[in-house]
Amino acid sequence: MAKKMSITSIMKAKGARALVMITAYDALFAKLIETSADMILVGDSLNMSFAGREDTLSATLDQMIYHTNAVCNGAKESFVITDMPFGTYINKDEALKNAIRVFRETNSSAVKIEGGMDKADIVKYLTSNGIAVCGHIGLLPQSVRSEGGYKVKGRNDHEALQLIEDARAIEDAGAFCIVIEGVKAHVACEVAKSVKVPVIGIGSGASVDGQVLVFSDMLGLFEEFTPKFVKKYLDGANLVKEALACYASEVKCGAFPSEEHVY
């Protein structure tokens, strides 16, 4: 991407072209991702694929700030969004205090918050205090324990209407874009049509305003499980394992280091 996106250019993209969002957790991958992504998300999914935990719930604000700094160092020209982790936006004051920490201690351009109508007052409080907010509706990974698993949303009329109301409430509260996760494709399409801000889908079909994937899923590096909506653009885990095995066997047989790698 030639130039860092702004809130205005992100919002103007709706209806003009599809937006590309990819997660990153470190400087190395952020630099590789920067050229392909309009927005880089420092997702709390890092708690699973980076830290090896079972879900995102134990991610901390310190952890998110550490990884956001790494990502911003690697991708200086990118619009970076930081996930507010579980428990850091339980009320307006906590949310603002913690979001201010993200803005003071990193170069992040925005924060992301999970929830719909129930979080609209918090989104409004943040946006009216200078914090740009990306919403996140549909399947909410931070609710995995209370919901007893990852459940696809928009399966009936009631859920579909709720999602449209959630998106409108978040938009009215000042969010500049909304991630929609794990929602039936035809419902996600209606949600995207019902708001003026871009709706970025993950596991929510093609008829939205852009897509987001977790980089370690799309590069085939995360082997624990592969959700149906993930397309692997690289067989990363096997390529890495083959390279490592090659190195190990060359060390063992003395083929590495050879003359060209010796001072």
Ligand code: KIV
């Ligand atoms: O944490 C994350 O990576 C996310 C994406 C799944 C959207 O929230």
